[in-house]
Amino acid sequence: MKQVLNRIQFSRFLSLTLLLVTQLIAFSSFSQDAAAEAAPVEEPAADLGGDPVNGKQLFNQNCAACHALNRKMTGPALANVETRLSENEGLGKEWLYKWIKNSAGMIASGDAYANKIYNEYNQSAMTAFPTLSNEDIDNILAYTAAPAPTPKVAVAATGGGESTSGGGGVSNEIILGALALVFGLLVVMLFLVNNTLRKIAEANGVQVVKEAAKKRTPIWKAFAQNQFLIFCTVIVFLLGSAYFAYSWMSQIGIDQGYAPVQPIHYSHRIHAGVNKIECQYCHSSARVSKHSGIPSLNVCMNCHKSIYEYKGPAEGPSADDLANGYTNEFYTKEIKKLYKAVGWDEQNQQYTGDSQPVEWVRIHNLPDFAYFNHSQHVSVGKIECQTCHGPVEEMEIIYQYSPLTMGWCINCHRETEVQVADNEYYSKIHEELSKKYGVEKLTAAQMGGLECGKCHY
Structure with a gap:
């Protein structure tokens, strides 16, 4: 009986230990979360002579079609343009004010640097912006001089290291070890409680006897002896087989949902959805031809001569995009594939003549014995593309929407x-x-x- 009491006391000790460890883990997790939320984010301030935030908006509205910050496009790169002109050419803001507001006038006046730029870029004068005030230009220059923003990374504990929140939290290894200890103690405690109850029962004269399992007829034998059940099973099996065989044969040649991987990733969601590009801008032959046609690469280059990288929405990629790998870097890499295929030299802004065919994979394919005319439906019938092709403006990867x-x-x-x-x-x-x-x-x-x-x- 004394041994039984000792076991009960030990079980109580294990229960208290389990409770303390659980409270410790909860407190540690709370301290980690609180420290992560309280971590301040500091951004260095700089006097740029203007408002770079407003300047970015003005830059995108007026300059981005021909200029980029860090690379040559239709016009020169504009990063730190004010500093470079001051140090290399001895020109100040007043020159930039006159150039931006009336570039053609400065070229006609014989200004040396204005004519140098004019001749360097194939004698193509920059568009004049007389409506921009000096303050607007100061804001644009402040944006071109602003350092690249440092991405803010959320502070969170990861599975393989310690918390970087600066709050002195407990590492994940300690938490996992404590959890393993808790489960181990729980198993030991349940085993001891079971033994203790058996001892108490035996001490009080109660005999614990395991109930002998009854001998039952095997299921397969009982099934084989029931002829009616066998008959019904055979009928159900035959009917089910005929149904599935008919359904399978009915799907031959039906590729609904087919979404092959293309050699260059093209997002209809971004082009037709976010940027509102009309379907028939790229598939122009759908208006006058039997086929909708695959757009030639020069149609892509109408825009992508200037759009050399994907910057994404202002709020950043969504969680779904990140989960699928659709980051800004991913889309920019696909634009580089387009340049390689069409033979476009980014640095010199010209075609090299070294082009490569793109082996697009066809998605919608009717049998040869079926006639379908796109122009009859699009131009005459005035049927929307989405009627047959589904909400393409929402599709990241295009797929066959209808059974056809x-x-x-x-x-x-x-x-x-x-x-x-x-x-x-x-x-x-x-x-x-x-x-x-x-x-x-x-x-x-x-x-x-x-x-x-x-x-x-």
Whole structure:
């Protein structure tokens, strides 16, 4: 009996130890979080002679189309332009004021440095900005002279090291070790409690006997002896097999959801969604041709001569983008692939002639025996691209949105109302149908859109 009491006391000791360790872990985690939240973020102040924040907005509105900070584009790089002109050419702000407001006038006046720049950049005068005040120009110069912002990294404890919050928190190794100790103590405590209860029962004359397991008939044997159950199982198996075989064969040639990896990553979400670029700006042949066509790379270069890197939204990439690896650096790397394919020299802003074909992977592909004309649907039918291709403005990676089956096309011909108003192509047809059948709403099916020869010839 004395041994039983000792075991009970030891179990109480383990319980108290478990409680203390748990409180220690909770306190440590709280101190880490509090220290991380209280860590101040300091930014050095600098007198740049203007407001760089306002200057950045003015720069993006007026200068970014031709200039970048740290690289040559249509015009020269503008990082620290005021300092460089002062040190190398002996020119001050007054010269910059005159140049920005009336560059052509300065060239005509015979200014030496103005003509040097004019001749260096293929005798192309800079656009004049007479509406910019001296204060606006000061703000732009302050932005070009401002140091690159240092990214703010959230302070948090990671799985492999100590907290960097400066609050003296406990390392993760200690926390994990304490948790392992807690679980170990819990296992020992449960084992001792079980032994203690058995001892108490035996001390009071109670005999603990394990119940002998009853001998049961094996499931497979009971199933084999039931003929009705076997018959029902065979019927269900045959019907299920026929259903799955029919479903599988019905999906042959249907590539709904197909999203292949392309040689150059192109985000429809950024181009069509964020930047609101019309689908037919790139797929211009959809208006006049059977095919929508793959845009040539020179269409891409209409914009990407100046857009050489992706800066992303002001608030930074979203959590989903970071999880998928869609960072600013990722998109910039894809732009470099475009330059390599088209043979564009970034430094000298000219084509080298060394181009490479891009092997795009086709996504939407109808069978050869099915006829489909884009211009008939886009220009005449005035059907939006999203009707068949889905919300492309939300797709990071384009995929086949619709099944493109015959039944899907027929249902569209039956249900979609043709836009008759201000559409000369259908005005005569609608007039004749209205006279003969009293049709008010016109569909493709009523004009013979269900005839086999319309799509199969």
